[in-house]
Amino acid sequence: MDTSHSTSRRDFLKVAGLGALWTVASGGMAGVLGRDLLRPASAATTTLSLIATDGSVSVPGREGNPLYIFGFVPVDPALTVAQLISTYKGHAQTSAPTLNFLQNDDIKITLTNLGLVQRPDLTDSHTIHWHGFDIPSPLNDGVPEVSVAVPIGKQLTYFYRPHREGTYMYHCHFEDVEHVQMGMTGIVFVRPTQDGSSVGGFTKFAYNDGDGSTGYHRHFAILLNEFWKNFHDGDRDIQESIATDYDPQWFTLNGRTYPDTLLPNDDPSLPAALRLGTPNPNYDDAVDYSQPNSALVQVNPGDRVLLRLANLGYQQHAMQLPGIPMHVIGQDASLLRNGSTDTSYWTNTLYIGPGEARDVLFDAPAYDSGRPSGSDSRGNYNVYTFKNRDWRKLTNFGAPPGPGGMMTEVRVYQTALPAQTVVSQTYV
Numbered sequence: 148m149d150t151s152h153s154t155s156r157r158d159f160l161k162v163a164g165l166g167a168l169w170t171v172a173s174g175g176m177a178g179v180l181g182r183d184l185l186r187p188a189s190a191a192t193t194t195l196s197l198i199a200t201d202g203s204v205s206v207p208g209r210e211g212n213p214l215y216i217f218g219f220v221p222v223d224p225a226l227t228v229a230q231l232i233s234t235y236k237g238h239a240q241t242s243a244p245t246l247n248f249l250q251n252d253d254i255k256i257t258l259t260n261l262g263l264v265q266r267p268d269l270t271d272s273h274t275i276h277w278h279g280f281d282i283p284s285p286l287n288d289g290v291p292e293v294s295v296a297v298p299i300g301k302q303l304t305y306f307y308r309p310h311r312e313g314t315y316m317y318h319c320h321f322e323d324v325e326h327v328q329m330g331m332t333g334i335v336f337v338r339p340t341q342d343g344s345s346v347g348g349f350t351k352f353a354y355n356d357g358d359g360s361t362g363y364h365r366h367f368a369i370l371l372n373e374f375w376k377n378f379h380d381g382d383r384d385i386q387e388s389i390a391t392d393y394d395p396q397w398f399t400l401n402g403r404t405y406p407d408t409l410l411p412n413d414d415p416s417l418p419a420a421l422r423l424g425t426p427n428p429n430y431d432d433a434v435d436y437s438q439p440n441s442a443l444v445q446v447n448p449g450d451r452v453l454l455r456l457a458n459l460g461y462q463q464h465a466m467q468l469p470g471i472p473m474h475v476i477g478q479d480a481s482l483l484r485n486g487s488t489d490t491s492y493w494t495n496t497l498y499i500g501p502g503e504a505r506d507v508l509f510d511a512p513a514y515d516s517g518r519p520s521g522s523d524s525r526g527n528y529n530v531y532t533f534k535n536r537d538w539r540k541l542t543n544f545g546a547p548p549g550p551g552g553m554m555t556e557v558r559v560y561q562t563a564l565p566a567q568t569v570v571s572q573t574y575v
């Protein structure tokens with residue numbers, strides 16, 4: 148899609164019939180709030196493209212009967228709608244790609260709705276909603292009741308200039324209780340403008356803290372979620388689900404259940420044993436790799452580690468990291484410090500409700516050959532589990548007994564890993 152179109156904004160607004168709305172959103176509110184909407188000289192423009200469609204994912208206990216999902220997939224912005232449909236329709240993923248932006252940058256995301264293979268009768272639109280951002284313009288906020296949504300076969304380019312750093316989440320807001328549960332969920336975070344400068348011994352930070360107190364060496368984005376089979380099977384089979392009966396069977400980190408959470412980020416160059424393949428019932432003999440986002444946390448001893456956590460399930464979760472204290476420095480994209488008042492806290496149990504986000508720092512301990520450990524191609528590592536405290540959320544429904552669900556590992560390596568170049572990087 149060509150985002151450098153020559154149509155003037157006035158023409159566009161005339162066509163869309165949204166002139167009054169736009170004025171209120173971008174001019175009126177900025178004036179009332181006195182907020183500086185000027186773009187800094189250093190700001191860059193990021194352009195990316197997502198498609199929305201349906202597909203399938205694997206959960207233990209449902210071998211040969213994968214869960215039906217909806218989801219967002221990142222695609223080449225140069226592809227036409229016809230090319231996108233022929234390549235991606237019916238091949239959704241969950242969780243959605245983690246989006247990583249810099250504060251005050253200009254961001255353009257084109258969403259293309261490819262329609263659904265399994266449910267050609269269901270003519271739902273889709274949207275992108277950045278959850279938790281203040282003063283969005285309604286046109287770009289993705290709430291269809293007060294704005295626009297993207298019908299099947301159409302495209303819309305959303306525009307953002309995030310002024311506040313922190314960890315957020317995004318989801319489709321069309322029939323949102325259904326589409327969120329179906330898998331149209333991901334993490335979006337905004338790095339502070341302080342990033343890249345040297346403050347307090349760090350060069351990467353969760354917030355503009357002024358003293359390096361939110362600095363880190365490695366960061367990992369982990370989305371907490373649940374799968375309720377009634378919604379997924381009901382959507383597949385054209386049956387109603389009553390959301391107030393919500394009773395999920397699988398508890399996920401980045402759309403995966405343990406032990407699949409330990410597999411690396413999906414990469415076509417990996418051997419089959421390290422990829423999470425899902426048979427796609429809509430395509431004979433087709434296998435999708437529709438849960439591409441690893442939840443594995445690989446670190447060096449002494450690393451300061453930032454966990455960017457968000458919950459887009461419908462239940463509160465309590466997460467523990469036995470053996471390593473957790474320092475909660477951000478909540479719902481806000482630094483837990485106001486002037487000289489520091490409201491950050493240390494905890495062994497992190498509570499996080501639906502629609503909430505947390506920024507958690509921890510210091511990786513020294514490697515200890517006496518601790519529980521394992522080894523892989525990177526050498527020996529100590530194992531610390533990051534897991535739900537509720538044992539009922541540490542099982543996989545229908546699977547043989549054994550640990551499952553909302554659990555992953557922090558692996559502290561004896562031999563140094565390379566520096567991290569992307570969020571949630573995995574090493575094999």
Ligand SMILES: [Cu+2]
Binds near residue numbers: 217272273321326331
């Ligand atoms: Cu949707």
